[in-house]
Amino acid sequence: MEWFRSLPWVDMVEWLNAVILSLSQLLASVGVPEEYRQLAAFAILYLGVTVVVLLFVLFLLKSFRRSKESDDGIAQAEEQKKQTEKHDAIEFEPAEESVLEPEPEEELEESLSLLERLKRGLSKTQSSLVGRVDSLLRSRTSIDEDLLEELEEILITADLGIKTTQQLIGSLESSQARSELISPSQVRQLLIDELRKILTFESKPLDVTSAAPFVIMVIGVNGVGKTTTIGKLANQFALDGKKVILGAGDTFRAAAAEQLQIWGERAEVEVISHTEGADPSAVAFDAAKAAVARKADILLLDTAGRLHTKVNLMEELKKIRRVLDREIPGAPHEVLLVLDATTGQNALTQAQLFNQAVPLDGIALTKLDGTAKGGIIIAIAAELQVPVRFVGIGEKIDDLRPFDAEMFISVLFDSE
Numbered sequence: 001m002e003w004f005r006s007l008p009w010v011d012m013v014e015w016l017n018a019v020i021l022s023l024s025q026l027l028a029s030v031g032v033p034e035e036y037r038q039l040a041a042f043a044i045l046y047l048g049v050t051v052v053v054l055l056f057v058l059f060l061l062k063s064f065r066r067s068k069e070s071d072d073g074i075a076q077a078e079e080q081k082k083q084t085e086k087h088d089a090i091e092f093e094p095a096e097e098s099v100l101e102p103e104p105e106e107e108l109e110e111s112l113s114l115l116e117r118l119k120r121g122l123s124k125t126q127s128s129l130v131g132r133v134d135s136l137l138r139s140r141t142s143i144d145e146d147l148l149e150e151l152e153e154i155l156i157t158a159d160l161g162i163k164t165t166q167q168l169i170g171s172l173e174s175s176q177a178r179s180e181l182i183s184p185s186q187v188r189q190l191l192i193d194e195l196r197k198i199l200t201f202e203s204k205p206l207d208v209t210s211a212a213p214f215v216i217m218v219i220g221v222n223g224v225g226k227t228t229t230i231g232k233l234a235n236q237f238a239l240d241g242k243k244v245i246l247g248a249g250d251t252f253r254a255a256a257a258e259q260l261q262i263w264g265e266r267a268e269v270e271v272i273s274h275t276e277g278a279d280p281s282a283v284a285f286d287a288a289k290a291a292v293a294r295k296a297d298i299l300l301l302d303t304a305g306r307l308h309t310k311v312n313l314m315e316e317l318k319k320i321r322r323v324l325d326r327e328i329p330g331a332p333h334e335v336l337l338v339l340d341a342t343t344g345q346n347a348l349t350q351a352q353l354f355n356q357a358v359p360l361d362g363i364a365l366t367k368l369d370g371t372a373k374g375g376i377i378i379a380i381a382a383e384l385q386v387p388v389r390f391v392g393i394g395e396k397i398d399d400l401r402p403f404d405a406e407m408f409i410s411v412l413f414d415s416e
């Protein structure tokens with residue numbers, strides 16, 4: 001009770017009296033009759049205190065929710081990383097040795113769920129491509145012109161593109177001419193072999209340890225998912241223990257820098273930005289300088305998806321490229337083009353246009369989760385010979401996967 005008595009009661013009562021007196025004077029000045037003044041003053045004070053308390057409770061609730069959300073995001077990302085590590089371990093360790101593993105069944109379940117998520121992401125592409133090929137092959141007993149024509153139509157409508165489709169049909173026809181292809185069931189295996197050949201070509205691997213800072217310049221038209229992909233990548237690199245810096249090179253779109261800032265906060269990495277409308281090359285210059293000064297491992301540079309005209313955008317990208325190279329010789333080490341899979345053949349046209357302006361090192365194909373047009377991956381590999389590095393299978397921070405041709409083929413074809 002000592003503490004209760006020690007409270008400054010006298011001061012508080014005096015303060016309250018003073019407040020009520022001032023309120024009464026205020027009420028008198030607006031013409032409130034004397035008999036109601038004290039009551040009204042008490043009522044106003046009571047209301048004021050209630051509003052302040054409510055605002056305080058709301059503020060507490062909001063900050064509690066925000067800290068919970070960021071904890072969940074980080075926990076989710078960490079969980080994903082653990083799953084990947086466990087998945088790799090299962091692939092490389094012989095089954096007998098897993099007797100010593102504490103909970104092998106649980107691990108298998110986790111690795112399966114990783115594969116399941118990729119399957120779910122690719123399910124529409126799977127049914128529009130392999131599902132239709134399978135039902136066509138099941139309905140036929142022999143290989144004839146009619147079957148090949150229908151197959152051709154399926155491949156084109158699944159966004160493999162005319163050129164790639166003709167290449168595939170041509171291979172099937174020559175196998176048939178050599179009498180290697182005699183039953184419809186063999187068509188499936190031949191298709192798998194041909195797709196594997198298309199998807200696995202020689203290309204420079206993405207090795208972020210090959211330079212420091214390793215500069216990744218992210219380009220693409222507006223809305224394809226550049227900023228989101230940068231956020232997801234920043235998070236993955238940061239979880240791998242890399243020091244990451246983000247450059248907000250999209251100074252054209254209002255709120256683009258704020259969007260990157262939010263991703264930076266989620267991934268807990270620094271963002272270098274200028275004001276809206278600033279020169280994107282100046283952002284690239286400052287971001288490169290900061291990356292060197294802070295000894296960053298990776299610099300991810302966002303760029304605008306749209307300027308006033310397309311020609312300007314390409315010229316701007318070339319200029320950014322030159323600025324980066326001047327500040328960090330050899331940079332950008334990776335020009336990563338982001339393409340939206342839902343745009344199908346349009347994505348291929350975009351890739352060709354960008355490739356002419358700034359030679360591409362890799363592609364991130366986003367929004368595979370919502371489309372049946374995933375066959376575009378095959379057209380990109382066949383026609384551009386630029387490796388698909390990552391695929392986006394959702395909007396969450398851990399919905400970006402490194403692209404693996406074998407896994408892609410097995411997810412598409414082993415889903416019986």
Ligand SMILES: Nc1nc2c(ncn2[C@@H]2O[C@H](COP(=O)(O)OP(=O)(O)OP(=O)(O)O)[C@@H](O)[C@H]2O)c(=O)[nH]1
Pocket residue numbers: 220221222223224225226227228229250253256304305306366367368369370391392393394395399
């Ligand atoms: N479903 C799905 N949505 C995605 C994926 N990647 C990005 N998005 C969504 O696509 C929308 C556009 O993404 P942004 O990252 O803002 O695209 P941007 O290329 O930076 O766009 P600009 O800054 O306007 O040029 C956002 O609503 C993202 O959440 C993905 O893999 N799957």
Ligand SMILES: [Mg+2]
Pocket residue numbers: 226227228250256302
């Ligand atoms: Mg953006």
